[in-house]
Amino acid sequence: MNMIEIERALRELRLSGIAETLSTRVMQAQAAQEPFLETFGAMLQDELDRRRSRLTERRFKRSGLDERPSLADFDWRFNPKLPRSACFELHTLKFIGEGANALIIGKPGTGKSHVAKAVAYQATLQGYDARYLEADTEFARYALASDSERTELLKDWVSPDLIILDDLFLARRISEHAAEVLQAIVHQRYKLRRSIVITSNRVVQDWGKYLGDATMATTILDRLMHRCAMLEFEGKSYRLKEAAARIAITPESS
Secondary structure, eight states: OOHHHHHHHHHHTTOHHHHHHHHHHHHHHHHHTOOHHHHHHHHHHHHHHHHHHHHHHHHHHHHTOSSOOOSTTSOTTTSTTSOHHHHHHHHTTHHHHTTOEEEEEEOTTSSHHHHHHHHHHHHHHTTOOEEEEEHHHHHHHHHHSOHHHHHHHHHHHHSSSEEEEEEETTTSSOOHHHHHHHHHHHHHHHHHTOEEEEEESSOGGGHHHHHTOHHHHHHHHHHHTTTEEEEEEOSOOHHHHHHHHHHHHSOOOO
16 A cells, blocks of 8 residues: 555544544654654554544534633632632542532632532533533523424433533522422432532522422422532622723723
8 A cells, every 4th residue: 555545544444533634653763763663653643542532522512612611711819718628629529439519609700600610611521421501591491392392402402411400599589490300300319320510699598499399399499408518709800890990991082
């Protein structure tokens, strides 16, 4: 086989990682007079790296995340009382292997969503199937869906290794359908030992009021908190800080 035939065969075998770097690896081997096994090993590593990269990208696209946040770019100094150690402990993802949950409760703008998204993104990098949902928006979509669509939505929310329900009860009271699907998600994931991270501005003592059913709230919290880390976020709003900074640098109108 000549180079063109080899490249064609590699693409037919779907070894695109090797095909992309073949000519470079051949020139590298000729220049360094490397043994065949060393060169072939490097080519196989190219294929593995490409496949892992594509899998990671697919997991990210499936996750529902619209950004790739990390805890490294979070301004911990702005609110020094935030539970920094607990956030980094979540970021290790040990809780997913344990089938545990996390509730991140606190004031608006204190970084709850950033931390939850960073955990979800880290999960995609580590090979987990994660879903990020803006809770009230997705539950409203569920309420308007047909029966078959609801079945598919619930399946998609139960099956991942990790699900993030962000800003639960943002609009305070949620619909009856939303309350029922929240209970179903928590109940089914609890049985399967699959992790949930919930962020909310509402303290858990008031969940019965927002669900419209104190018994349902007790049932949901009983399962959520059986194996659960509770993180409380207090302090000033990052969004208000950023808004004030923008106003400060806006030139005065003439």
